[in-house]
Every structure is written in C-alpha cells, then in structure tokens.
Amino acid sequence: MNFKKYISSIKGKTLIYLILFSVSVLLLLWFCQVVFLKYTYQDYQIQNMNRLASSIQRSSFVDLNNTLEEVAYENEVCVEYYSNAGNVYYYNTMMNGCALGKNNQEIIKTENSFMQSNLTSDTYKVINKEYEVQAFLYGIKIDSGTVFLYSTLEDVSGANTVLKNQLIYLTIIAIIFACTISYFLSRKITDPILDITDKARKLGSSPTISFPDYGVLEVNELAQVLSNAQVEMVKTDELRRDLMANVSHDLKTPLTMIKAYAEMVRDISYKDEKKRIEHCDIIMDEVDRLNVLVNDILTLSKMQANADEVQLTHFDLVKEIQTIVKRYEIIKETENYHFVLDLPSKAMVIADQKKLNQVIYNLINNAINYTGEDKTVTIHVKKEKDSYLVEIMDTGKGIKKEDIAFIWDKYYKNDKNHRRNVVGTGLGLSIVKSILEAHHFKYGVKSIVNKGTTFYFYVRKK
Numbered sequence: 001m002n003f004k005k006y007i008s009s010i011k012g013k014t015l016i017y018l019i020l021f022s023v024s025v026l027l028l029l030w031f032c033q034v035v036f037l038k039y040t041y042q043d044y045q046i047q048n049m050n051r052l053a054s055s056i057q058r059s060s061f062v063d064l065n066n067t068l069e070e071v072a073y074e075n076e077v078c079v080e081y082y083s084n085a086g087n088v089y090y091y092n093t094m095m096n097g098c099a100l101g102k103n104n105q106e107i108i109k110t111e112n113s114f115m116q117s118n119l120t121s122d123t124y125k126v127i128n129k130e131y132e133v134q135a136f137l138y139g140i141k142i143d144s145g146t147v148f149l150y151s152t153l154e155d156v157s158g159a160n161t162v163l164k165n166q167l168i169y170l171t172i173i174a175i176i177f178a179c180t181i182s183y184f185l186s187r188k189i190t191d192p193i194l195d196i197t198d199k200a201r202k203l204g205s206s207p208t209i210s211f212p213d214y215g216v217l218e219v220n221e222l223a224q225v226l227s228n229a230q231v232e233m234v235k236t237d238e239l240r241r242d243l244m245a246n247v248s249h250d251l252k253t254p255l256t257m258i259k260a261y262a263e264m265v266r267d268i269s270y271k272d273e274k275k276r277i278e279h280c281d282i283i284m285d286e287v288d289r290l291n292v293l294v295n296d297i298l299t300l301s302k303m304q305a306n307a308d309e310v311q312l313t314h315f316d317l318v319k320e321i322q323t324i325v326k327r328y329e330i331i332k333e334t335e336n337y338h339f340v341l342d343l344p345s346k347a348m349v350i351a352d353q354k355k356l357n358q359v360i361y362n363l364i365n366n367a368i369n370y371t372g373e374d375k376t377v378t379i380h381v382k383k384e385k386d387s388y389l390v391e392i393m394d395t396g397k398g399i400k401k402e403d404i405a406f407i408w409d410k411y412y413k414n415d416k417n418h419r420r421n422v423v424g425t426g427l428g429l430s431i432v433k434s435i436l437e438a439h440h441f442k443y444g445v446k447s448i449v450n451k452g453t454t455f456y457f458y459v460r461k462k
Contacts, residue, residue, distance in 0.1 A: 011186035018178040018185075026171045042136075042153065046123055048075070049138040049149055053121055061144050065089075068147065076151070082115065083145040097152040099128040099135065107137060107150075114139040115146050128152065192219045196226065203230050251293065254286035261286075296427045299358065310352045310438050314462050317347040317356075317388060321379060324360050328368070337368060340378040347381055347388050348462035355435045356459065360390070362428030363455050367394040372452065387458040399447040407445065408433040432457075 052071050059067035064081075072079045072092035079091040080100040090101045099107055110124050124137045131152075138149040192214035199209045209230060211223035261279045269275035321343060331337050349356075367377040372395035380391040399407060408429055436443045436457050443457035 015182040370396040
C-alpha cells in the first residue's frame with residue numbers, strides 16, 4: 001500500500017483525526033486528573049470547611065453543642081471550641097490524625113494568632129508532625145467564642161499513580177477503538193464516493209448510469225448532481241445532433257440550389273436575359289439565406305459569451321416595427337401572408353436598437369414559420385406604466401405545456417422532423433432570449449394548442 005496516498009485519502013484522514021481527537025481528550029483528562037487532582041482536592045476541602053462554618057454560625061447558642069458534635073462526626077473532622085468564659089471543648093479528637101488538644105505548638109500558635117486578630121474566619125494549612133501529614137485548620141469566631149475545625153489532607157499521590165496507570169490503558173484502548181471506528185466510518189463514506197467516481201468516469205460513454213441511495217445525505221446530493229449532469233449531457237448531445245442535422249440541411253439546400261442555378265446560367269440561360277436574371281435572383285436569395293444562417297450562429301455565440309455588449313439608445317419602437325414589417329412585402333405578395341398591426345402612433349424606448357430589431361425580426365420569423373392556414377401574424381404594442389408590452393402572435397398549432405419550458409433552449413426544436421423555414425435558421429428564439437436577458441427585460445410565451453402562440457416582451461420607456 002502506498003502510505004502517502006493512504007494518508008491523503010478519506011480513510012487515512014478519518015483515522016488520523018479520530019486518533020488525534022481521542023489522544024487530545026485523554027491528554028486533557030490526564031492533565032486534569034493527575035496535575036490538578038491535588039489542587040482540586042484541596043479546593044474541595046476548603047469549600048467543605050466553608051459550608052460547615054456557615055452551619056455553625058447559623059446555629060443558636062442553645063443548639064451549638066449539638067451542632068458541633070454533628071459537624072465533627074458526620075464530616076470526619078475534629079472540633080475545638082473556646083468559649084468566652086475560658087472553657088475549652090473538644091469533639092471527635094479520637095479521629096485518626098486529629099492534632100487538636102495534643103499540645104501541638106504549631107497549631108496552638110496558629111490558633112492564638114487567629115483569636116488575637118480581627119478576622120472572623122480564616123483557613124490555615126498546618127503540618128501534623130505526629131503523622132507527617134498536612135491538614136487544614138479553619139477558625140470561626142462566633143458570639144459565644146471561637147471554633148476551630150481540623151481536617152487532614154489525604155495523600156493523593158497513590159491515587160495519582162493509579163490514575164496514571166489507568167490512563168495509559170485507556171489511551172491504548174482509545175487508539176484501538178478510534179482505529180476501528182475510523183475504518184468502518186471511512187468505509188461508509190469512501191465506498192460510495194469511490195462508486196460514484198467510477199460511475200462518473202463512464203458518464204460520457206454510457207447514458208444509462210444510475211446511482212443508488214448511499215445512506216449519506218451529502219453523498220446522495222453528490223450523486224443527484226451527477227444524475228442531473230448526466231441528463232443534461234444526454235439532452236445536450238441530442239440537441240447537438242439535431243443542430244448538426246438542421247444546420248446541415250439549411251446549408252446543403254441553398255448550396256445545392258446555388259450550384260444548380262449557377263450551372264443553368266452557365267450552360268442554358270446565359271443567352272436569355274429574362275431567365276438569366278431570374279436565375280441570378282434565386283442565387284442571390286439563397287446566398288442571403290446562407291448569410292442569415294451564419295450571422296445568427298455568430299450572434300448567438302457572441303451573446304452567450306457576453307462578448308457583444310448592449311449599447312443603449314433612444315428610438316421609436318413603432319417606427320422600427322413598421323420598417324421591419326416592410327421587409328416581408330415579398331412574402332405578403334407571393335405567399336399571401338397577412339400582418340395585423342395594432343400600434344400606438346409613437347413609442348419611445350431605451351434599448352440597443354440593433355439588437356432589439358433582431359428580437360422583433362426573429363419573433364416575426366418564428367410566427368411566420370408556425371402560423372396557421374390563414375397565414376396571419378399579429379403584432380401588438382401596448383403602453384404600460386414604465387414600459388411598452390410587445391406581443392407577436394400566430395394562429396398555428398401552438399406549443400404543448402410540457403414543451404414551453406424548453407423552447408428558449410439553444411438548439412431545441414419542438415418538432416423533431418425538420419422542415420425548412422420560410423425565413424430564418426431555427427436559432428431565433430435562443431438569440432431572442434440572450435438579447436432580452438442582456439437588457440434585463442421581462443419576456444415569455446403564452447400558447448393554446450391548436451389555437452396559436454403569443455411571444456411577448458417588455459421594453460423600458462424613455
């Protein structure tokens with residue numbers, strides 16, 4: 001096994017972090033128990049003395065004797081009481097290690113010093129030389145005299161030794177436990193990730209990869225992201241094939257016609273002026289169609305790469321629409337298309353004039369291509385509060401509800417059976433979407449199956 005690679009893996013890192021966590025907790029426990037045990041024990045004894053002193057101070061003179069006796073025997077301390085009358089009383093002096101009443105000069109000197117002071121209570125650490133142990137002597141002044149509480153401090157070195165030995169074993173057990181837990185935990189996480197990684201490598205070659213429920217929320221979310229990516233990849237690949245088929249058809253047809261009519265002019269009609277002009281007109285029309293196709297592809301690429309910035313100007317929207325509609329005079333005359341214009345006298349707006357013309361032109365092309373048997377296209381401009389609403393309507397077969405969400409997508413075609421457009425390239429709606437979004441204009445589509453479709457957008461007023 002490559003140790004460096006293992007340490008960099010999730011398994012290795014999980015193991016290291018769990019071991020470090022376990023050792024850190026044990027070191028903290030070791031430090032608190034071994035280093036601070038002595039000080040913690042002494043602090044506990046002082047707090048206990050304070051508690052006993054409070055109970056003594058609260059007792060009345062009548063109950064003092066019973067209180068002192070109760071404190072001495074229930075808390076394993078010995079008590080010495082000097083009354084104001086000069087009497088001395090002892091309680092529990094038979095306790096092992098008690099130094100009160102045994103002529104211990106250090107203790108007697110400490111007691112006299114406290115009684116002569118102005119302190120009402122104080123704690124002293126003294127040495128019981130008879131037993132060679134440390135002890136606490138706690139002095140309390142009450143109305144009837146002075147009380148001293150004496151409590152030995154147990155030697156905790158033995159307990160420290162026991163704790164050290166226990167902590168050594170605990171450390172070893174904790175490391176083994178951490179290794180075991182990290183193994184199973186890392187497998188729970190890494191096995192799904194390795195499975196996802198292996199399947200992710202196959203996404204490009206196999207469109208039927210499925211991800212099971214791994215039982216880990218974050219891993220399942222990753223699997224869901226890859227599943228969505230797989231769907232998008234399949235969709236994009238399908239759209240790419242459609243684009244290639246459609247664009248190839250749109251390129252091949254005019255190229256074929258250009259070649260055919262060019263040969264006719266060369267071989268047949270070059271002597272007949274009328275036929276020659278007619279054939280040359282067809283060649284120019286097909287060249288124009290090719291030019292539109294190439295320009296649409298370039299425009300879409302620029303817009304989606306944000307390479308074509310919006311240049312805002314003021315202009316009359318109504319005038320622009322009327323100018324664009326005039327371009328379709330030839331199909332009005334030759335193919336009986338009808339344009340219904342419902343426009344105000346004037347509509348001054350703020351937008352990129354050239355790009356907005358593309359939007360209107362492409363939406364009209366789309367309406368022409370998909371309108372019904374009556375060959376009617378309606379253009380409606382309505383004044384709103386801060387903008388103008390532009391609607392372009394056809395009377396065609398409409399768009400299914402489930403398809404509406406996709407019609408703006410690049411290369412998407414509602415009808416997979418490609419038919420040559422009257423005008424345009426089939427990329428118009430993608431261009432419309434890119435331009436309107438670059439302007440931050442609201443847009444959309446409303447459609448009723450077998451009744452027609454309305455594309456609309458809003459343009460900001462001047």
